[in-house]
Structures are given as C-alpha cells and as structure tokens.
Amino acid sequence: MKKIHFIISLFVLATLIGCANDDGSDIDLDGVSAPANVSALTTVTQDNTGKVTFIPKGEGVTQYKINFGDGSTASPYVGPGEVISHTYAEGVYHAKIIAMGINGKTTEVDKEVVVSFKAPENLVVVITNDLAISKKVTVKATADFALFYDVYFGEPGKPDPISANDGESVSYTYQNAGVYTIRVVSKSAAIQTTEYTAQFEAKLILNPTTSAPAPPNRQAGDVISIYGSKYTNVAGTNYFPDWGQAGQGSSWGEFDLNGDKMLNYIKLSYQGIALADNTSIDVSGMDFIHLDVWTADVQKLETSLISKTAANGERPVTRDLVANQWTSIDIPVSAFTSQTGFTVADIYQLKLVGTPWAAGTVFIDNIYFYKEPAESIAIPLDFESSALTYAWGGFGNVDAAIVTNPNKAGANLSDKVLKLDKKTGAEVWGGASLNLESTLDYTKGTTVKVNVWSPKAGANILYKMEVSTSPKDGNGNPTVFIEVQVATIVANAWQVLTFDLTTAPGFSTANKYDRVILFPDFGQTGTGATYYFDDIKQSN
Known part of the structure; x- marks a missing residue:
C-alpha cells in the first residue's frame, strides 16, 4: 500500500513539473505551502474491542498516515477520503496525523485518542443558534471517557446523524425555523452509550449582523446626505416623525450594531423622515438617491419624495428587497421627476412604505442623494483643479x-x-x-x-x-x-x-x-x- 501511494504521488508530481501556468511560466512547487487545517474525525466501535477509525482531512493534502502513539508501526499512507483503523488497548494515547502535500512538505497534528471501556459520564451539551446565519444550530458535547458523539438534529427526512470528536462542535442549518428534538449520543469504546435529548428552537436572524456596504469617497458638493456616518447629514432631521403610524402597530428606533448605527422601522406600514422646520433641499442637481436596506420579511420598499409645495405633492418609486442581506438601492432622481408635474427643488420629507403592510421590519443606512462628478479625486493627481478639494x-x-x-x-x-x-x-x-x-x-x-x-x-x-x-x-x-x-x-x-x-x-x-x-x-x-x-x- 505504501509503495502504491508513493508511486501515485510521484506521478502527480511529475505531471505538475511538466506543466506550466496559464501565462506560460513554470509552476513553483517550492512555493506551495505545507498542508493546512489538518485534523481527523476519530470514532470507535461500541463493542469493547478498542477498534478506532481515523477519517483524516485537510487542505492541500495528497496523502495521510497515522502514527498511532502506542508504540506500534505507523500506518501506510492513504489518499484523501480513505480511512485508517487501528485496535488499541484501553488507555489514553497521543496519535499523530501526518499530512503530505504535492511537494513533499508535511504537517503533523497531535490527536488525543481516549479508549475507555466505560460508558461516557458527565455528559454536557451546549446548543446555540448562529448569530449570523438564520436557522443554523451548533452543538458541542463533552463527556468523561468519550471519544466522539453523534447528533440527530431531528429534521424530518434527515435521519442520519452528524458525528464530531468529543469537545468539538458540529453545525446544521435547518430548512425551516421552528422547534426540533435534538438527540446527542456520546460514545466510548464501551457497548453502552450516554444520551442527551432537548427541544431547541432554530431561529430566523431578524437583524443584520454585518454593516451596510461603505459608501465611496465623494466631494462635498456631489452629495446631500440625509442619514449615515460617511458624509455630513442635513442638520436637524427627524427620522421618526411617526405620522400616526404607531396605531398600525409600527414602531421605530436606532439600531446599534457594534457601534454602527442604522434606522430601524418595525412592522413598517409607512414611516417618514422630515427635515427641520422650514427646511427643504434642492436635489434637482443630483442624479440618484441611495439607500442600503436589510430585511428578513419585507418584500418591497416604496420610497417617496415629498415637496414642501403642497400643490407639487409627492411621488413614489418601488424597489424589490432581498431577504437576509443588504440591498443597495440607487433610484434615479429622474424616476420621480418623470412622473407628471413633479419637481424636486424643495424636498422636505421622505416617506417609506413596506410590502406587506405593517408586517415586516427594515433596517436602513446610508440615505443620500448624489451626482456623478465631472471631476473626481483619482490617480493621476496633479492638484491643479479649482473644483476639487484635495483633503490631505x-x-x-x-x-x-x-x-x-x-x-x-x-x-x-x-x-x-x-x-x-x-x-x-x-x-x-x-x-x-x-x-x-x-x-x-x-x-x-x-x-x-x-x-x-x-x-x-x-x-x-x-x-x-x-x-x-x-x-x-x-x-x-x-x-x-x-x-x-x-x-x-x-x-x-x-x-x-x-x-x-x-x-x-x-x-x-x-x-x-x-x-x-x-x-x-x-x-x-x-x-x-x-x-x-x-x-x-x-x-x-
């Protein structure tokens, strides 16, 4: 077996040496890193025999072998995806997983192997929802005398367990949010196993866990900012005027994501943003209005510009939203002015309407009008422009x-x-x-x-x-x-x-x-x- 895998590695190595990159240059094998993230799932049969199976894995690996740590001869090399078995006497051993890359570089990882003919004791199981991914649940189990454990996540149609080494974590993402019966079976080399069962709710993520995309750098004259931390906002703006929508069950607040603040409209029927009294902005010189929106359950967002001149009124534009991620919206100002009789020289309010009505929540950041600059701060830089501010x-x-x-x-x-x-x-x-x-x-x-x-x-x-x-x-x-x-x-x-x-x-x-x-x-x-x-x- 060892000779066979050695011959295979030589064949692959020779093939690579005879090849070149797409640009015609030779492949630098010396520059290839040693294998990384090397580990092994280690299981044992529940029959008091002490038969342990190693399933090694890693990145950049062409072959593995195991030094069992009990004084016996190391295993022959095996290829990725193959398993190695060894029978131990009862005890605690420190095996070494040896992973070899295509250029012969190796990485060794120590693996403790507990072989006990006692059933696992003092089983402790911790189950948590992932903070960034909806419906993703992580289980971690530890027990005395245990080598590994199986987790049955309890989703219909998914009867097979997922295995993990004792003390390590295993994760699973459900198709639907809800309460599931999670069963953990902790195993040693003994015939008897130890189990833990719990009801656990896999939850939807209902708020963003990452910030909205950062806006680009712009000249002050090319942007009118309503809300956000990148640019200077119009002073005195009221982001929560309500307009009587609390009666629809709506509410609002400023959500703080690790110091990054954003607007949060809950059960959005319609809510608004109002400039300070007697204040309006002329956005006729701007090309777009931009918003970054995160939602788990709002399908569409209608954005209206409202004129201070009552006869001018307001005009809406609707955009689709993508659930559980930031949607960056850029609406041309012309999408408002192309609607009959509407001008944007005295905008003093914005209105935001959710679909479905009063049933979903949105998080909004980076609300600003902008125009494409005639000149911009970019390389080449010669500092000669009178229109640009070179803010060193x-x-x-x-x-x-x-x-x-x-x-x-x-x-x-x-x-x-x-x-x-x-x-x-x-x-x-x-x-x-x-x-x-x-x-x-x-x-x-x-x-x-x-x-x-x-x-x-x-x-x-x-x-x-x-x-x-x-x-x-x-x-x-x-x-x-x-x-x-x-x-x-x-x-x-x-x-x-x-x-x-x-x-x-x-x-x-x-x-x-x-x-x-x-x-x-x-x-x-x-x-x-x-x-x-x-x-x-x-x-x-």
Missing part, C-alpha cells in the same frame, strides 16, 4: 497643504503641489493621506511615479495604498494595504521616483485600493524639514 490629512506631527509650487523648474513646471511639513520631533511614521473617489485602474499600469522635492538626498519616501473598507487592525488601520519605499537621489530639486506596486507584499489587482499615503523621510524623526509632492500617476 496629516498625522504623526506632519502638516499637509496644497500650495503654489515653490520651485517651478526642472522636472516640475506645474502651479500647485502638495506640501508636507515634517516638524521637529515628528514621528518616524509621520505622513499624510488622501481618500480617492475612484480606485486604481490597473489597465493604466502597476507602477506609480511621483514627482518629489526633497531637502536632502537619501531620504526614504514610502508610498502606501490602502483599501479603506478592509478590516481594521488593533490600531484602527486597514489590514489590506501595500507599501513601497524609494530613496531620493538629489537635494533641493524635483525628481521623479518610481514605485513598482507589484514588489509590495500582498499586492493584488483584485484589491480596490482607495487611499494614498505618503511618508516623507520615512523611518527618521522629524527635523523641521519640508517636502513637496506632485504628479502622482500610473505607468506600465
């Missing part, structure tokens, strides 16, 4: 500002440049960042050139890009980013530095980098020096 934010005791080019000569004859003052005592990581309104277009290249004026040669300039919406680290910084360093070569003159993004660890064209960060004289404490930057652009 300095940090680490570095000040940032757009100023007149102080040295209009040589490699840079433009009028406006970015000035970074790295003050005396500034942090070694001090710099400035700018949010982009459009992410990188990789068809324009994966190299970025930056025109730099430095007061000294040999200053390290760190160019960084982030995906601002990626998960944050312990310091609140995005975890998806790239960094490239290049040193200046002249002093007191403009020079073009080239940053090859593909050399940055973690670079991927799948990432939507939307923030640029510049670090002048990176790694050095500030000395009061000033640096200038301009003409940030891509090239091939």
